[in-house]
Structure formats: structure tokens, C-alpha cells
Amino acid sequence: MARTFTEGSKAVAETVKLCRPNVIAAYPITPQTHISEELAQMVANGELKAEYVTVESEFAAASVVLGASATGARSYTATSSQGLLLMTEVLFNISGMRLPVVMTCANRAISSPINIWNDQQDSISVRDAGWVQLYAEDIQEASDLHLQAFRIAEHPEVLLPVMVCMDGFILTHAYEPVDLIEQKEADAFLPPYQPQYYLTPKNPITFGAMMGPESYMEARCQLDRALCGSTRIVEEVAKEFKKRFGRFQGALVDTYCIEGAEIVLVAMGSVISTIKEAIDLLRKEGVKVGLLKVRCFRPFPREAIKEALVGAREVLAIDRAFSPGSGGVLATEIRASLQDVKKAPEIKGHIAGLGGREISVETIINIVKDRKSVGIEDRFVDLKEALLK
Amino acid sequence: MKVILGGLAQPATSLANNTGTWRNYIPVFLQKTCTGCTMCAIVCPEGCVYSVEKRKFTFDAKYCKGCGMCAAECPVDDIEMVMEEK
Amino acid sequence: MEKHLFLAGHTACYGCGEALGARLVVDAAGPNIITTDATGCLEVFSSRWPQSAWAVPFIHSLFENSAAVASGVEAALKALGRQGEAKVIAQGGDGGTADIGLQCLSGMFERGHDILYVCYDNEAYMNTGVQRSGLTPYDSDTRTSPFGKVSWGNRYLKKDMPAIAAAHGVPYIATASVAYPKDVQAKVKKALSITGPKYIQVHVPCPLGWKSDPALTIKVAKLAVETGLYPIFEMENGVVTKVRKIPRPAKPVGEYLKLQGRFAHLFKKGGGEGEVKKIQQIADENIKKYGLLSEAAEKVAVEAEKE
Ligand SMILES: Cc1ncc(C[n+]2csc(CCOP(=O)(O)OP(=O)(O)O)c2C)c(N)n1
Ligand code: SF4
Ligand code: SF4
Ligand code: SF4
Ligand SMILES: [Mg+2]
Helix, strand or coil: EEEEEHHHHHHHHHHHHCCCCCCCCCCCCCCCHHHHHHHHHHHCCCCCCCCCCCCCCCHHHHHHHHHHHHCCCCCEEECCCHHHHHHHHHHHHHHHCCCEEEEEEEEEEEEECCCCCCCCCHHHHHHHHHEEEEECCCHHHHHHHHHHHHHHHCCCCCCCEEEEEECCCCCCCCCCEEEEHHHHHHHHCCCCCCCCCCCCCCCCCECCCEECCCCHHHHHHHHHHHHHHHHHHHHHHHHHHHHCCCCCCCCCEEEEEECCCCCCCCCCHHHHHHHHHHHHHHHHCCCCCEEEEEHHHHHHHHHHHHHHHHCCCCEEEEEECEEEEEEEHHHHHHHHCCCCCCCCCCCCCCCCCCCCCCCCEEEEEHHHHHHHHHHCCCCECCCCHHHHH | CCHHHCCCCCCCHHHHCCCCHHEEEEEEEEECCCCCCCHHHCCCCCCCEEECCEEEEEECCCCCCCCCCCHHHHCCCEEEEEECCC | CCCCCCCCCCCCCCCCHHHHHHHHHHHHHHEEEEECCCCCCCHHHEECCCCCCCCCCCEEHHHHHHHHHHHHHHHHHHHHCCCHHHHHEEEEEEHHHHHHHHHHHHHHHCCCCCCEEEECCCCEECCCCCECCCCCCCCCCCCCCCCCCEEEEECCCCCHHHHHHCCCCCCCCEEECCCCCHHHHHHHHHHHHHHHCCCEEEEEECCHHHHHHHHHHHHHHHHHHHHHCCCEEEEEECCCEECCCECCCCCCHHHHHHCHHHHHHHHHHHCCHHHHHHHHHHHHHHHHHHHHHHCCCHHHHHHHHHC
16 A cells, blocks of 8 residues: 555546546546546556547546446546536436446536536435445545445446545545555455446347336336445445455444534535534534534435434534525435434534535534524525625 | 346347237238249338248238338239238 | 348337338348447337347437447447457437437547447437427428428428538448348448448338338338439548439439328428429439439449349
């Protein structure tokens, strides 16, 4: 294992290289661009033996990896924001055909207004596409997650695409010391992809057949079962990763200072690091506050979340995206998860950090301290009321 | 029929489908003046016309939809379409 | 029954030109291919789960990405060192090719993938019930270009797809028609012998959408060619290298139009003659542009014999 001080995108690209993808197709969009540029360079240098398809759009990128994966190739793509939305139709197809594609989503806000900065509206908006969605807390985790992602995706009980979500700029463009795995170790962890069914004249199977009312529901149910069942594989893979490489940043969820916590913050992505800092300060003041990090958002780990939150008095969810007309998505799903719990904690939603607005340690402290004045409804944090008048 | 992962379908399985039931007209291969030109076999959209001998063609009633293309294209009028009694 | 690679039991309409076209294409290509297809009639009538009419590997993804999925298939074969295993054939209807799928097709052309793209041109969106596409001919009556008190039907000319392919430097481009099945098959074989992107556009009558007699599918297709409305040619490295000559004098377009309900309004409504004249002009221009007329009537008759 080698420790290097490197940019988040570069660390991810290095790890993707370790995964030995056969086909890569991606299209430039900020803040994802550095990842696909790095990979292009690796291919150009002959360090990475892959077909790098310079597509004309994200829609094509997703379609190319779909075709490649169906042909039996380990396939990778990366995108952000508008690019992810442009892929939407294909995303559903990839999961429906049970193709273990891996994608990095460098999380970015959605237009309009056009905004290149971070929030998680892009990946949250495609949460129903049937992909496993994993959210990284820091660059090390973002990087490690890719190796895990292929293992999860290609597991015969899963066979579903995996989206590794990392906050744009905050993680993609930041520099941190990162431990990179050796190729030999990576190969031992992630053996070559061996699909059962793929496009070949040797067994000329038909992919993408039309299903009617007599079987469509069963196919969809089969997908749901595989996705729900993948929680076990996500855990297994995280544990094995820990055993081999000594690093563990949670499986489905992770917790911090949750023992005896009366107030529990729940969030995903890079804001976790900020929350940890805030908790350290608050704990010193005697505030009994802890953290639940949701690492795996799809499948939604209802049981793990319930277990972690059951003793709390108050749950403060922080959403970096929302469903207009409804509220914070994480908050909503947590409410649903706890609805059958007796003496369930009060759940308060907070929509924060949209379009790159900073979520500082202070913001978190305010969220915790303000808690009595916050209504039941999800609220926008740090709103500039003056701009709305 | 179990749903295979991802809704895959096995190759060449449409043969189980009896499209002959759609038919109103049925071709009669007279087998009199046939020159063996193979046109009927080439143009049949179902691909269900075949030769039994060099100048003797026939069709598979399981699939024939009765479109009449074989009869229309036979250069020697050796195929006739007739109303099918059912 | 004959051995085919696209099999009976598919659910295309009576006399469907597209079903015939697809069978001709895959039979000519042989078993060592991987095919993709866009959403459209062909996909629906050939792959209704749990059945499939395909005896070759086949993938349908979406309406507009057949060319991109094929690009991925081809890239995967290369990356896995399996190029020798199969040739890649992408397929789509005229809508999936010339309209919604044009961007993916352009990408496939431009990147030079070793793929044969086949467009089955039935001149409208048939799968959704006959709406106009960029390849619908002038004055055709479709559900979105209906004739009415102030309309003669489709107001636009057919998009020149071969020229678009040529502008990408595609080394082999051909048009073909199910009226000439052996020609379709010869072109598929020739295309597959060439490395790089290839484009073949096959005219495939749709009795349902054209409101023509299913028995006359071949006849109608032939008339499209013999009137000059559907020029059949090959283009190699940007130059037209071969055209299918048509008997001199060319048949008047009316002979073709009258067999189809989609043009019936031209012969019912007063003033239709003027429109027919305009269509005749389109045919005349094709004849001139491609030099379609044969030197002598006999020579064509001899060629037809060989078919
Ligand atoms: C994105 C998208 N838009 C629209 C449709 C609906 N649709 C399916 S097939 C089709 C028309 C197909 O026309 P064409 O490509 O010409 O093929 P044909 O059915 O005529 O063979 C349309 C509009 C779709 N499936 N996907
Ligand atoms: S009538 Fe049509 S379907 Fe039947 S054999 Fe003739 S061409 Fe084929
Ligand atoms: S088309 Fe007529 S002549 Fe030719 S093979 Fe068929 S039956 Fe015989
Ligand atoms: S609508 Fe036209 S293209 Fe579609 S199956 Fe029927 S005849 Fe063929
Ligand atoms: Mg069409």
C-alpha cells in the first residue's frame, strides 16, 4: 500500500484502474471531468488496457457501457448533474437488464438555475433507477468504494449497477493523503468478471425482450429482491475489505458518538466529516449528540437505521437535495423507517448546502442548538430571507 | 416459464408461436408449372415457404399468415390464394 | 423448413416488409454476429418475452441508442480480444435512425466503429401507430401529418441519410429494397467484408401504415424504385459507385402512389394533380442526380432476370 497526497479525482481514477475495467465511456462535465481525463491519460500511456470510447454525450456513454457490459466486459462510466439526468433512461435499462456497471457520480446541483457546485440532487433524483447507491465521506472512502462497488455489482446474487456518489469539488477537487492499494492486492480482492449470460454467438440469447402484464411485475420484483438482498453483500464486501486492507468506514451505515446520544444527526457524503467536528465540540459542551452516517442509500438500510436511531429522542436529518413539494428525501425515508417504532424519536428535516452553499461546523451546531425552534416540517437551513422578499 | 435474470429470452423460441391462426386466406402450391425460382421462399415474411424438391415448394401452415406475397410474386402463377375453411 | 436466423412465429403484420428485411439481413450475415435493435416494430414483433425470433445474439435497449449500444458491444469485443467471434450489426427503424437516434449514429460513424448499421425504412413511426418521421415522404398522410382541408400531408422531404453518413466519411453506404432480396443480401455481405462503420438503408413497405395490400409488398417496393422515388445505389468512400438502373422510360409516380392509401387523398381531392406533379419532380431529380435511367430497356430486363 502506498500513501500519496493526491486529488480526489485522481485517487478515484487510480482505483478504477486497479479494477481493470475493459470498457470506459464518459463525457466531460464539471466536476466529474478530472476522473475521465485521468483515465484517458492512463489509457493513452498504455498503463491501463481498456477501450476508452469518446462518446458524444452522457446518454451515449451510458448506452456504450450497457452494450459493453452485456457483451461481458467490465464497464465503467462517470458523470455529474445534467449528465446523470441525460442518462436517466439508460440507467433504468442497465439495472433492468441486470448489468453490473459501475459509475462515479461527482455530485452536483441540477439546473435551472444552472449551478456547477455541489449538492446531491442529481443522484437523489435517480434513486428509483434500480442502482445501488453508495455515498463517500472523504477521498479515501470514495476511492476505496470503487473496488468494493465492482465486487458488489458483479456478485452473482446482486448483478446490479452501482453508483459511487462523491460530493463534487469538495471531494473531487480536494487534495488529501490517500492510501492506494497495490495491483496484486486489488486483483486478489476483485477477480475478473465472469458473466453467466452475455452476448455471444455461442449462446445467442436475447436481451431486452418485451414483457407484458403477465411477467413484467415479476421481473421488477426480481430486481427489487436483488437490490434489497444486496445489503448483505454490501456488508460482506466492506468487512472483507477491512480484513484485507485495514480500512472500514461503515458498511450500510456508520455511527459516531451514538452511544447514549439523545440527538442524532443523519446525513450522507462529505458533510459527515463536518458533522464529526461539530459533534466533538458539542460533546465537550455536554450536548449528548451523535451521528448516523448513511453510506448505502439504495437499497435503503431500514433495519440498520432503525437499530441506530431507536434510543434517540430527536433525529435531525440533513438533506443535500429534496423533493420539491414534499421535502428532504433522507428525512422522509427515515420517517418511514421509524413509523412502526414505539416511542419513536421526533424527526426533523433540514435541507442544507444546495448548489454549493457551505455547510460549516457552525451550521451544524446551529442546527443542533436551534432544535427547539424548528418545526416538524423540513426547513431550508441558512436561507437568506432578504433574497426572497 | 421462470423469469431469467433481466428478462432474457432464449433464442429461436418464437417457433412455439402459432401465427397460422391469424390466417383468412391460405396459399395452395399447385406444383404444376413451378420453375424452382425460389421467389416464394425468399419473399415470405414468415420464412415459412420451403422446397420439398427442386420444383416443388410448399409452406408451413403453423406459421403462414396468408398474406399472399408468395402467390403475388410467383412468376408462373403456380400459387393460388383461397379462402380458408375453418 | 429452411434454416433461418430470424424465425417464424414473430408477430409482424401480414406482408410486413420489415420482417422480410430483417430476415434477409441476418440470413446474409450468418450466425457469427451480435445484433442490436432500437425500439420499434421489429423489436416488438421479434422479442415478445418469453419468445424470441432471433437465432443470433440480440439486444434491444432503447429507441435512440442502438448505435451506441452497438459501439459498446464492439468496444467490448475488442477489449476482450474477441473480435474474431462476431461482427456487429446495429438495427433501427427510420425514426430510431434518422430522428431520435441520429446523434448516437453520428457518434458511431465518427468514431469509426466496425459496425454495420441497418436502417429499416418504412417511412414513418409504425410501432406507435403511423406518425411521420424524418424519412416520411412528401405528402404522405400519417397521424401527425394528416391531410385535411388545408393540408396535403407531410410537408417535408425525406432526410438524405446516405449523404449524412457520407459526410462522416463512412466507407460503405448503400440503399436497398426488399423488392430486390438478393441485392439486399449481397450488400450486407459486402458491407461486412469492409472494416469500419457501414450504413445500409433498406426500403421496407409497411402494409398497415402505407395502407397497401399485404400481398403487394414486393410490387409496391419495386415501383418505388422504378419510378425513381427510391434510388438504389452504393457509395464507397464518398463516391456513388453503383446504381440500380431502372427501365426507360421511368414509370410515372402515380402508379406507385395509387397503390397506397397514404397517398389516396392526392387522387380524391381537387388540386391533387399539382401535388402529384411535385412528387414526380422529386423522382425526376433523383433520376438525374443518380443517373438512374438505363441505356436501353433490354439491359435492365436481363439484370432483373439475374435477380
Ligand atoms: C424516448 C422514446 N420516445 C418515444 C418512444 C415511443 N416509440 C417507440 S417506437 C416509436 C416509433 C418507431 O418508429 P421507427 O423507428 O420508424 O420504427 P418502426 O416501428 O416504424 O419500425 C416510438 C415513437 C420511445 N419508445 N422512446
Ligand atoms: S401467404 Fe404469406 S405467410 Fe403464407 S406462405 Fe405465402 S408469403 Fe408466407
Ligand atoms: S415462386 Fe412459383 S415458380 Fe418460383 S419456386 Fe415458388 S412456386 Fe415455384
Ligand atoms: S405496422 Fe408495418 S412495420 Fe409494423 S409490423 Fe405491421 S406491417 Fe410491419
Ligand atoms: Mg418506421
